[in-house]
Amino acid sequence: MTNVQELQRIVGGDWVTTKREQIESYLMDEVYVAVRPQPSNDVVVVKPANTEEISKIMKLANREKIPVYPRGGGTGLLGGAVPTQDGIVLSLERLDRVEEVDKDNLMVVVQAGVTLGDLLKAVEDEDLLFPPHPGDEGAQVGGMVACNAGGTRAVKYGVVRNYVKGLEVVLPTGEILNMGGKLLKNNTGLDLMHLLIDSEGILGIITKVIFRLYPRFAGIATLVVSWDDRHAAIRTVPKILQSGVIPLAMEYVERDVIEISAEHLGLKWPAAKGKAHLIVIVSGSSEDDVYSQCQQISDVCQEHGAVDTLIAERKEEQAEILKMRSEIYTPLKSRMADGLDITVPPANVGKVFDAIEEIAKRFGVTVHTFGHAADGNLHPSIMMDAVEKGVFKEVKKEIYRAAADLGGVVSGEHGVGKARLGEFDLYVDAKSKELMRGMKRLFDPNNILNPGTAIM
Amino acid sequence: MTNVQELQRIVGGDWVTTKREQIESYLMDEVYVAVRPQPSNDVVVVKPANTEEISKIMKLANREKIPVYPRGGGTGLLGGAVPTQDGIVLSLERLDRVEEVDKDNLMVVVQAGVTLGDLLKAVEDEDLLFPPHPGDEGAQVGGMVACNAGGTRAVKYGVVRNYVKGLEVVLPTGEILNMGGKLLKNNTGLDLMHLLIDSEGILGIITKVIFRLYPRFAGIATLVVSWDDRHAAIRTVPKILQSGVIPLAMEYVERDVIEISAEHLGLKWPAAKGKAHLIVIVSGSSEDDVYSQCQQISDVCQEHGAVDTLIAERKEEQAEILKMRSEIYTPLKSRMADGLDITVPPANVGKVFDAIEEIAKRFGVTVHTFGHAADGNLHPSIMMDAVEKGVFKEVKKEIYRAAADLGGVVSGEHGVGKARLGEFDLYVDAKSKELMRGMKRLFDPNNILNPGTAIM
Numbered sequence: 001m002t003n004v005q006e007l008q009r010i011v012g013g014d015w016v017t018t019k020r021e022q023i024e025s026y027l028m029d030e031v032y033v034a035v036r037p038q039p040s041n042d043v044v045v046v047k048p049a050n051t052e053e054i055s056k057i058m059k060l061a062n063r064e065k066i067p068v069y070p071r072g073g074g075t076g077l078l079g080g081a082v083p084t085q086d087g088i089v090l091s092l093e094r095l096d097r098v099e100e101v102d103k104d105n106l107m108v109v110v111q112a113g114v115t116l117g118d119l120l121k122a123v124e125d126e127d128l129l130f131p132p133h134p135g136d137e138g139a140q141v142g143g144m145v146a147c148n149a150g151g152t153r154a155v156k157y158g159v160v161r162n163y164v165k166g167l168e169v170v171l172p173t174g175e176i177l178n179m180g181g182k183l184l185k186n187n188t189g190l191d192l193m194h195l196l197i198d199s200e201g202i203l204g205i206i207t208k209v210i211f212r213l214y215p216r217f218a219g220i221a222t223l224v225v226s227w228d229d230r231h232a233a234i235r236t237v238p239k240i241l242q243s244g245v246i247p248l249a250m251e252y253v254e255r256d257v258i259e260i261s262a263e264h265l266g267l268k269w270p271a272a273k274g275k276a277h278l279i280v281i282v283s284g285s286s287e288d289d290v291y292s293q294c295q296q297i298s299d300v301c302q303e304h305g306a307v308d309t310l311i312a313e314r315k316e317e318q319a320e321i322l323k324m325r326s327e328i329y330t331p332l333k334s335r336m337a338d339g340l341d342i343t344v345p346p347a348n349v350g351k352v353f354d355a356i357e358e359i360a361k362r363f364g365v366t367v368h369t370f371g372h373a374a375d376g377n378l379h380p381s382i383m384m385d386a387v388e389k390g391v392f393k394e395v396k397k398e399i400y401r402a403a404a405d406l407g408g409v410v411s412g413e414h415g416v417g418k419a420r421l422g423e424f425d426l427y428v429d430a431k432s433k434e435l436m437r438g439m440k441r442l443f444d445p446n447n448i449l450n451p452g453t454a455i456m
Numbered sequence: 457m458t459n460v461q462e463l464q465r466i467v468g469g470d471w472v473t474t475k476r477e478q479i480e481s482y483l484m485d486e487v488y489v490a491v492r493p494q495p496s497n498d499v500v501v502v503k504p505a506n507t508e509e510i511s512k513i514m515k516l517a518n519r520e521k522i523p524v525y526p527r528g529g530g531t532g533l534l535g536g537a538v539p540t541q542d543g544i545v546l547s548l549e550r551l552d553r554v555e556e557v558d559k560d561n562l563m564v565v566v567q568a569g570v571t572l573g574d575l576l577k578a579v580e581d582e583d584l585l586f587p588p589h590p591g592d593e594g595a596q597v598g599g600m601v602a603c604n605a606g607g608t609r610a611v612k613y614g615v616v617r618n619y620v621k622g623l624e625v626v627l628p629t630g631e632i633l634n635m636g637g638k639l640l641k642n643n644t645g646l647d648l649m650h651l652l653i654d655s656e657g658i659l660g661i662i663t664k665v666i667f668r669l670y671p672r673f674a675g676i677a678t679l680v681v682s683w684d685d686r687h688a689a690i691r692t693v694p695k696i697l698q699s700g701v702i703p704l705a706m707e708y709v710e711r712d713v714i715e716i717s718a719e720h721l722g723l724k725w726p727a728a729k730g731k732a733h734l735i736v737i738v739s740g741s742s743e744d745d746v747y748s749q750c751q752q753i754s755d756v757c758q759e760h761g762a763v764d765t766l767i768a769e770r771k772e773e774q775a776e777i778l779k780m781r782s783e784i785y786t787p788l789k790s791r792m793a794d795g796l797d798i799t800v801p802p803a804n805v806g807k808v809f810d811a812i813e814e815i816a817k818r819f820g821v822t823v824h825t826f827g828h829a830a831d832g833n834l835h836p837s838i839m840m841d842a843v844e845k846g847v848f849k850e851v852k853k854e855i856y857r858a859a860a861d862l863g864g865v866v867s868g869e870h871g872v873g874k875a876r877l878g879e880f881d882l883y884v885d886a887k888s889k890e891l892m893r894g895m896k897r898l899f900d901p902n903n904i905l906n907p908g909t910a911i912m
Contacts, residue, residue, distance in 0.1 A: 171887070435898060
């Protein structure tokens with residue numbers, strides 16, 4: 001690449017790399033095996049120190065029409081960060097400063113390369129709370145916003161979008177835009193900020209984020225409720241919500257899958273009875289409030305056929321339960337072909353479970369399903385036997401069709417990345433695609449920012 | 457207009473009107489006197505029955521390049537619904553059906569012409585809750601989404617945007633698009649739905665909305681807390697939030713203004729002491745929970761200099777307090793030149809109040825200010841004496857400058873409409889405007905939908 005010297009002039013010689021062994025880890029993200037895109041062979045990794053350097057890099061790239069792949073923590077599941085064309089990988093890792101935890105405004109200002117783990121720590125140190133927890137704590141906040149991350153704790157206050165109040169963005173043409181601010185209300189024209197959220201790095205590079213925070217909850221408890229029957233468990237989810245309690249999280253797991261995770265971690269799944277479980281996390285304004293919510297949930301569950309309810313109040317016990325849920329992928333991953341991310345209206349979760357079970361049985365393949373029950377967001381994991389039998393694509397297509405027939409979409413929280421090209425084309429209508437592509441041209445006339453994503 | 461016959465063929469003869477006396481009420485909205493746009497003289501009012509008819513109207517208008525002004529309840533404050541060019545006023549009033557209150561999914565499906573009042577009633581009849589309350593209950597839901605309405609109850613769960621889960625939209629070119637659904641998570645490409653929210657009728661006509669609902673709260677209480685000093689009152693707002701209680705609403709009012717409203721309504725402002733008041737609305741999962749939150753707020757307020765706290769638990773008493781706050785405009789309106797809508801970081805509310813007071817004093821004019829304290833969203837009402845003295849524009853400009861200097865914006869919840877042309881141009885940067893205008897061209901190549909808004 002002829003522009004290496006110019007890149008070195010912008011960021012300094014130490015922060016431009018073309019050596020294969022040093023760039024290896026920048027060529028792939030956590031994308032599933034069977035849908036892994038092919039990274040390019042001629043990539044420069046650039047590590048700018050600040051927004052101004054990023055602006056200069058984009059001006060250079062735009063002038064020379066060089067593809068640029070912004071990279072955060074690399075924890076995406078769909079190859080969104082994989083450089084599929086020769087060009088620049090622009091890593092945000094040096095923009096790693098928590099600029100301010102603003103207690104009076106209940107906001108935090110963070111550079112894009114701050115990890116979720118560091119964000120949580122900075123906020124907790126000030127006795128405040130960033131409620132969502134979208135999985136891997138190595139994720140960087142820029143990526144979390146670019147992908148509108150979801151995760152388990154979206155029931156009460158929603159996904160990452162709901163917390164974003166301000167963004168600093170470098171456009172593909174190099175301009176630096178400030179959107180929003182420490183503002184809880186803002187109706188000043190078309191909302192560019194909300195367009196950038198979930199734009200998966202094709203409209204601009206997010207360099208700074210202002211998130212809304214909440215006070216730390218006085219109490220948090222975790223319930224594990226058990227049923228013998230899947231449908232009884234899932235049917236109870238809206239009953240809990242209707243009863244007036246809105247938990248932080250309601251996760252559905254089945255014994256066979258969660259016990260694999262527990263064993264892998266050297267832990268024990270605490271529920272002795274039942275084979276279908278809800279993990280419910282409750283937060284409240286006082287310990288009494290949390291206790292009475294737990295009681296109410298327990299009552300509703302028993303009315304609806306629960307065979308056992310277990311309330312974990314100790315921090316370590318709650319952390320263990322969450323860990324078993326959070327790492328449910330880990331022991332499966334080496335045998336996983338693809339992890340889907342369908343979302344249906346919450347009341348259709350039971351039906352889509354049945355449909356998936358029927359599809360798996362019909363094709364004689366293994367699909368492990370678990371997910372965010374109250375959000376209607378499920379992750380059917382298609383295992384490698386489907387690939388080995390040559391039916392992987394068909395199985396996936398049928399699961400998608402079942403979700404679509406039940407009013408659902410192919411992505412709830414993972415996005416489309418570079419691995420969902422076919423799905424995006426099939427399940428998004430032609431006019432919407434035309435508008436999305438028109439917006440991409442408007443922001444990025446030379447198509448240099450993250451080219452190759454499914455949206456394009 | 458030559459196309460009246462074709463419009464009659466689409467919607468039926470009874471639903472097309474050109475008679476001046478019948479269209480009079482479709483020419484203006486609630487826009488403030490001093491910034492009122494001039495309505496056009498040659499307008500046809502069309503009242504389609506459904507989405508398909510709207511699609512046909514838009515195809516005709518697009519072909520013939522006729523301006524179309526979508527109209528909801530006409531409760532907007534900035535002339536967004538005023539037809540400033542000759543063309544069609546497209547009223548959504550016949551799309552007035554609540555299609556479904558879906559208890560299992562906690563969602564409601566409503567046509568765009570359903571009023572806020574009818575929405576609230578339908579939802580309450582099913583023992584559920586639509587938390588936000590953006591003022592006038594005659595507002596229609598299509599307009600509420602097109603303007604991303606805010607209002608008092610945005611502290612806990614946010615503005616209308618946060619509740620929108622699905623939209624049906626007719627594009628200026630006539631295509632019907634469905635965005636989202638009964639879905640709590642959806643990351644399938646660029647988010648057109650969030651772009652349509654707050655697009656003020658320039659990108660498409662919203663014909664149907666799916667809102668997320670919440671369970672009805674077990675208890676609601678309203679506190680009126682009094683201070684002798686404005687700053688002490690305002691400084692307490694973040695202290696309440698930091699203590700771990702998140703109320704539904706926190707409104708700041710001063711005695712002189714709220715007593716005008718009380719007198720006008722034949723009511724009595726219940727606080728005997730103090731001149732600076734917070735109205736705090738608290739909701740909880742049980743009556744005990746509500747009570748303990750009230751106690752906590754009361755304690756925090758007393759620690760921070762409150763001279764009196766009054767807790768209203770009876771429904772009628774709470775309704776009266778809200779009514780005095782909600783109708784605070786009414787007795788002022790005939791003497792009001794303009795009602796601003798600045799939003800600053802919440803911790804700067806006290807500073808912006810002082811700045812406004814200083815500006816009013818310096819120009820020798822009256823500005824009444826009140827607003828959503830916890831949201832940082834204030835409504836300085838510039839009275840007619842500023843117009844009579846010939847300093848209205850200068851006063852407004854200085855207030856805007858003060859807000860901008862404190863990290864604020866010129867619109868928190870009212871939008872830009874047709875009355876904020878100058879402000880929009882001054883306070884939105886050139887590149888953002890270029891992108892917004894590019895998106896407008898993409899959606900509406902012939903610029904026929906709501907031409908004349910400040911965004912364009």
